[in-house]
Amino acid sequence: MTAIHVSKESRFQQKLVAIRRHLHQYPELSHEEFETTAFIRSTLKAADIRIVSEFKLETGLIAEVGGLHGGPTLALRADIDALPIQEETGLSFASKHGGKMHACGHDFHTAALIGAALLLKEREHELAGSVRLVFQPAEEKAAGANKVIKTGALEGVKAIYGMHNKPDLPVGTIGIRSGPLMAAADGFLVELEGIGSHAAVPEASVDPVVAAAYLVTALQSIVSRSVSPLESAVVSVTRLHTGTAWNIIPEKAILDGTVRTFDNDVRTRVKQRFGDIVTGVAAAFGAQASFRWLQGPPPVHNDAALAEAAAKVAERIGLEVMAPKPSPAGEDFAFYQQQIPGFFAFIGTSGPHEWHHPAFDIDERALSVSALFFAELAVDELKRFAAER
Known part of the structure; x- marks a missing residue:
């Protein structure tokens, strides 16, 4: 042609x-x-x-x-x-x-x-x-x-x-x-609430930094374990904000990022698993979690x-x-x-x-x-x- x-x-x-x-x-x-x-x-x-x-x-x-x-x-x-x-x-x-x-x-x-x-x-x-x-x-x-x-x-x-x-x-x-x-282009914002402490006394804290680190890793399992290899999805954490000084365990960590999917069923499944993982990881570390799902175009x-x-x-x-x-x-x-x-x-x-x-x-x-x-x-x-x- x-x-x-x-x-x-x-x-x-x-x-x-x-x-x-x-x-x-x-x-x-x-x-x-x-x-x-x-x-x-x-x-x-x-x-x-x-x-x-x-x-x-x-x-x-x-x-x-x-x-x-x-x-x-x-x-x-x-x-x-x-x-x-x-x-x-x-x-x-x-x-x-x-x-x-x-x-x-x-x-x-x-x-x-x-x-x-x-x-x-x-x-x-x-x-x-x-x-x-x-x-x-x-x-x-x-x-x-x-x-x-x-x-x-x-x-x-x-x-x-x-x-x-x-x-x-x-x-x-x-x-x-x-x-x-x-793709459908959705976003998310997660807040992990812990208990602050001196960094030298971590046992007195509920550390949101550790919880956030585990959460970033755990969210990757959505694509690898909840989405078929014949389907497609992206989960990217693009921001992790926490802490004010090197010797202070903070009270809060904030994560946000984006989720991309090409199928509405996959989109629904990813959103459900996302919520389950956020709640589960926070509970495992004794933290409180809240998240907002920012619905974008389909x-x-x-x-x-x-x-x-x-x-x-x-x-x-x-x-x-x-x-x-x-x-x-x-x-x-x-x-x-x-x-x-x-x-x-x-x-x-x-x-x-x-x-x-x-x-x-x-x-x-x-x-x-x-x-x-x-x-x-x-x-x-x-x-x-x-x-x-």
């Missing part, structure tokens, strides 16, 4: 590059995307793309193309927020906002969706239905998708489609798979029929289709998939670094590739859904 050819000189490509670079220079964090929203709105209005005002969002917006002849509605989604990272790319269009950066490529996602909207607008009269364009805030906080859902923006929508850039895939490649693609799980349709479109326009390994990263696109059928793809961007790296960047040739793919997918899927009515 020959990868799609992208001209850096095309007017369309240059327009998308300009949009992406503007967004990259002015990143905004989750729930703060006011100027980003205003820029998206003005760009869409300049192309005579209608903003759907009844779906009210404080940041982010919903727009629509098509619907001139009735028909079904589907949705395309991009996330718009940035990360609290100091940029180290050295790009001429690097972030002008200190400590904030589009280090996950949401500027790319937004520009590509604007590009798809522009292509669809050119073909509006031939669309067999409506394409709802979801510019979603606060993905990095796993809060934006639920905000969109609460507006009613998914009501009457047949299916929703989204994507994430993939730095380790070359431009012209798309990762498509049915079933699990990204797994991104692609509808098989949508994945098949996407693969056909990708092949037709010259993309190289491959089956990617599931990613243990989380994505709140999964909340949409709990409401309606959904499909999420990995778009190759030939990036030099992984997501959330301070020198993260993308190959901008992927902009028009992504825009074309999602525009063609929307056209085809509207025809398919219209024929099924």
